[in-house]
Amino acid sequence: MNVVVMILLILHFVGLASLxxxxxxxxxxxxRGKxxxxxxxxxxxxxxLVTGVAxxxxxxxxxxxxxxxAKIxxxxxxxxxxxxxxxxFRKKDPAPSWALWLIGGLTLANIVIAVVWR
Structure with missing residues (x-):
């Protein structure tokens, strides 16, 4: 079962890299607003989302x-x-810049939570 968890962790990192x-x-x-x-x-x-829950x-x-x-x-x-x-916002072209910055900021926040919160 540990192998499955490790595979899921690797896929989780792949999802992070993609996002x-x-x-x-x-x-x-x-x-440029585009x-x-x-x-x-x-x-x-x-x-x-899927790999984290799994x-x-x-x-x-x-x-x-x-x-x-609590962390989870x-x-x-x-x-x-x-x-x-x-x-x-996936079908909005262009998407509002605030939404894109929020997606990026929340992604970074999730990384910080994962690493810093012990």
Whole structure:
């Protein structure tokens, strides 16, 4: 089962790279008011959400580690907000710059929460 959790963690990182990379690619266009939610951001947000929930479920099911449920709840809320924003603005061309900056900022915040919150 640990192998499955590790595969999910790797996929979680791939989703993060896709989401953050898609945002970073759009930063120049956002500055000109022409930014869009690219497909990579949609796939990244969904991958992050699904793999995160699956990892927590498997780790809980195995019972080998105590998880900080407050941290997980905060990360889940942030991930859901990101996913909703991505889906709401994916067909808007251009997307509002505030929405794109919020997606990028929340993505970065989720990284900080994952690394700093102990």
């Amino acid at each position: 953050l990379g898609g945002f970073l690619v759009q930063t120049k266009a956002i500055g 930014g869009t939610v690219v497909t990579a951001m949609v796939h990244g947000a969904l991958t992050q 990892m927590v479920g498997l780790i809980e099911m195995m019972g080998e580690r105590d998880l900080d449920m 709840a905060v990360k889940l809320i942030v991930a859901v907000v990101i996913t909703v924003l991505v889906f709401v």
